[in-house]
Amino acid sequence: MAVPSDASTASHSPTIDHVAARAGVSTATVSRALRGLANVAPRTQAKVEAAVKELGYVPLSFAAALAGGKTGAIGIVAPWTSRWFTAHLINAVEPLIGEANYDLILYGLGGSNERLRRLLNRNALASRVDALMLINIPLTEDERVQMKTWGFPIVSVGMGHTPWPNVEIDDEAGGRLACEHLLLQGHRDIAYLSGDRNEELAIWSNHDRETGIKEAMAEAGLDLTRVIRTAYDMRGGSDAARRLLEHSDTLPTAIIAYCDETAFGAIGVLREHGLRVPEDVSVIGIDDHEMSSIVGLTTIRQDVRAQGTLAAQIMLRLLRGESVDASNFQQPIGLVERASVAPPREHELTGWRR
């Protein structure tokens, strides 16, 4: 490449060749010096650094990517970006990625399964990032096989896929724990405000929570007969509660919500209908959303931030070529008792009649 005879005249950003000319060394040497490779004499290193500073040189990331095969970016694929779990996960991951000097490319899917398929099927992703974090992303067998050919680190959170490491909680245990707490308080008529079958992108965590609940019920000799399917957020919780009130002759004495946001939505509707929580209906969630302490919601706690930090650390290890010692990283959960669960009342409900 031709180096302008007078670098200071350059109208555009300086290139590595300008730096080389300025420092009186070759392009290759600048490249090595800048990336901290061995075999660069201290004096040379200093000259290069000085030239870089004087020129205000910044490497063009995609030129480096083209030549070196590394993009300097990490992709995060998530069904949604603003719901509680994902928003907080991204927030935890982002500083670690930034400090490791990677860009974070966010592939939000707006809940669309079709957008996910398009993203994965075109191999576009493979050339755009050096590593991928999948947040609650289901994969078909074909996709999984194809992604293995991509040959860069993949880490998942929530839904796991062999052979990649996965950070998760035990959703089944979560559902069970929530249900057992209600049973212990004496509840027998329990409803589950579940995720929607059509919202395919979070289907497994929901499935597992439901399984846990069913198991706990079964152990108490009961059936989970009331399951309302709805979206995984506050609005979904409201809709579900509304349907529960409209289509049932009797009210359950307790409600388990897929997550805290669903619980909030449900509580709002219950109150609108003049029902008190927990006097008339108990409600328990899963997550421990910050708002839960304000609302007084009893819930099963999970630590998203810890999950995000761990997933990011694993990813960065893999990017450095180090290995990780397990493929499944299960994070603890626990019951947080607050004010939204109480023993069922024995007398008739006052204040609510269909």
Add this chain to the structure above:
Amino acid sequence: MAVPSDASTASHSPTIDHVAARAGVSTATVSRALRGLANVAPRTQAKVEAAVKELGYVPLSFAAALAGGKTGAIGIVAPWTSRWFTAHLINAVEPLIGEANYDLILYGLGGSNERLRRLLNRNALASRVDALMLINIPLTEDERVQMKTWGFPIVSVGMGHTPWPNVEIDDEAGGRLACEHLLLQGHRDIAYLSGDRNEELAIWSNHDRETGIKEAMAEAGLDLTRVIRTAYDMRGGSDAARRLLEHSDTLPTAIIAYCDETAFGAIGVLREHGLRVPEDVSVIGIDDHEMSSIVGLTTIRQDVRAQGTLAAQIMLRLLRGESVDASNFQQPIGLVERASVAPPREHELTGWRR
């Protein structure tokens, strides 16, 4: 470039040259066909498309970036990514960006002013994206001048910078509206749970809201003497309320919170101290967070989603080379009355004594 004689033998991803060989046309023609440029015969177009499909070819974005100068990515710079405003804004922006076939590179700053400076001062950003959206980002004059040389579309939300278009609400009017509502109810002793001076990254919206409040107070012949500075989130609200309770001999009759999340935090602490909202203290927020309807928080509503959509549309227009007809897009706000504001009680506070 040499084209493998037997393309099907290619071990790695097919390149544009493979496609060209397969379709029996030149590289240049494939490039044109793929980008939908004019001057490609329908037959040729069809041949190329067929070859692309058979080979599963996907263009390498950074090779295109290097040659064509377009990165295919849009950057979003935001102080935080998980707080209500930003999370919802990103959520609104992201599908529009995705559908326009741009990647979204998220530069979260973890609230760190220093990270912002580093990001802007190295011209790295300039080469990584085709356009930039700044969410509540303050710019020094030097930075602003330098960024003008970047020569690609910039759109901001919240804090605006000439000459770029800005989407915002009138924060001053918001503060005023909140305060006037309280004054109308008869409140005279009002506290403002304000943002922290040290959290430099949202300082202006807070400043404006505070100004609006002061003006409203002044018009009623009052001074805003109680201002507690704290972080812009729930925890900040809790801290501020705690300090208010600990350091004051008397309680204000009403509290204006910088935003709804701050209000939630404050309400939690008030309740912990046995104080009822609104019987003992009225609380008003700004935002209309989804949780506000559950908590019954009176607030000043703003529509984040609309702001995000508008900002994204403006950005995409600019990217298409179209012009926008204004530089300031002010979005409406409005009072939402719920249950957290009531007239002040005349008698002494019961249930709370320092």
Add this chain to the structure above:
DNA sequence: TTGAAAGCGTTACCAA
């Protein structure tokens, strides 16, 4: 420890 030069996969220009 350094330099010269050949790629990396695309776009853009100029001719045909």
Add this chain to the structure above:
DNA sequence: TTGGTAACGCTTTCAA
């Protein structure tokens, strides 16, 4: 409407 070919700015041999 097409093809040949020189960039684009960096990394990576291979030799020196």
